[in-house]
Amino acid sequence: MNTFVALCAVGAEKILGNELKHLGFQLVQGNTPGRVTFTGNDDALYLSNYSLRTSDRVYIQMAKYEASDFDALFDGCYRINWQDYFKKDVRVIVDKVRSHKSKLNSEHSIQGMIQKAIYKKLGSIWHITTLPESGSECDVRVYLENNIVTILLDTSGEALHKRGYRTDGGIAPLRETTAAVLIQEMMWRRKTALHDPFCGSGTIAIEANLYAHNIAPGLGRHFAYENLAIYNQQRAVEIKKQLAEQIRTDVECRITGSDIDPVAVERAKLNAEHSCVAAGRALQMIGSDAKIERPEFIVSDFSDLEAPYETGLLLCNPPYGERIGDIQEAEMLYTKMANLFTDFKGWNMGIITSQKTFEQCIGKRAVSSKTLKAGNLDTVLYKY
Known part of the structure; x- marks a missing residue:
């Protein structure tokens, strides 16, 4: 051992x-x-x-x-x-x-x-x-x-959040590993609808899609262990095939994202395509031509959205006023986000930000919260 x-x-x-x-x-x-x-x-x-x-x-x-x-x-x-x-x-x-x-x-x-x-x-x-x-x-x-x-x-080389599917993260991308943590913190399950109204490069929706289909996130990249004397390529390929056999291609998911920026939406679509292509290559290793369902992304301001289902999870990473805009703009945005409680009535919500005034701005105290280190920022996931 x-x-x-x-x-x-x-x-x-x-x-x-x-x-x-x-x-x-x-x-x-x-x-x-x-x-x-x-x-x-x-x-x-x-x-x-x-x-x-x-x-x-x-x-x-x-x-x-x-x-x-x-x-x-x-x-x-x-x-x-x-x-x-x-x-x-x-x-x-x-x-x-x-x-x-x-x-x-x-x-x-x-x-x-x-x-x-x-x-x-x-x-x-x-x-x-x-x-x-x-x-x-x-x-x-x-x-x-x-x-x-x-x-x-x-043994990893490049940090594990670099899955290989994101060619362009935009201005202030959320780390893939952080997105995966948020999904687990909210105890999301594949049968539950999920929407990200500030999707940016699509990371939350893509990570949810990988999780829903049981796709191991590292199947499409290389690792530092390949340069070590202990590396057994045959065994590594065998394990990769075992993980490919565990991919679920028979599940139906309702994973979506939206953003006011058309460029961001196109970026999210491209990144999602890359993630599914990598999974497809893994499936081909075991002789399967099955396809992985892609998340859907649309151009929309969050204030124009309506819940497509009675229940679901709204999970998002809105601007903090750190790298996009300033703190005043972020606080104005959080105040407007109060409409989401009406537009997505019956949905659970998870919102991550570094701004301590978030609950005051949105006008509602979270049921619970979780402190996380996102990169160099101290952030809080507010759960509703």
Whole structure:
């Protein structure tokens, strides 16, 4: 069994944990904000990266040990069998170091010591004084908390929110992983109608569509583990085929989106098409020509909308006044959004924003709320 660490938005740890348990992984107690540790066999390397909707990255935990000085830091890193994971032309990058409440607090010095230990170990095992570094880059991350060192090896490469279907996110796109978190937070089910009245690049509707059809979000992209010596291409393809067999092509969904901007709507349609084409390629691997239903997008101001069904979920990411417009414009918009309670009577609503005056502007207190870190912003999902 191997130990892995999955990163996520701060506030999404429970949802990510539920995802991991659903995939059959065992959670390790004592997680910190934005990180969930779990164990799994060798297949977990592929299954987690292909399947996780709410995780930003997946790492192999290479070691965890106490180090109150640089000698201990070096020795613990040197003991790791790095030669089992790297090819001889590897270029190792210690891409991030975080130290908290530890005697070793110079992140630059920690970075240098970890890099030195890795290269010294590889050189000793391979009997070379200088590594060529002509191959692929492999990233290592280090956390020090209360003098406990955790060394992680990246298996994802590009962040997992980059599914591969979104060629253009527009001005202020919502991360795909954040959209997936919102869908889970609202406990949406595929039989329930879903509409996003500020669809932008279509992320919420597309993520809902992937979830409804049980399409693993990582089927259409590559991962950093493909550059590691432990990569088993045959096994990765086998797992990909297993996930393709689990795609539901027999479900009927009512997933829609709208936006006042015609360019945004066209962008959303294109991104949705890309997501379904990627799923189609996965289906072809198992000899299926089945098609995936596309979400529908229309050009409309939210104030002109009427609920197409008696019940459903309205889920949206309206402008915050951060990257689009200003705070005053955002607050005016939220005030106008009060009409949605009349136009979509009988529907549940989920609205995410970073503006603390939202409830005051819309004129109604949420039934509950959830604080989430969306990128660099502290946001709140208001549930009605």
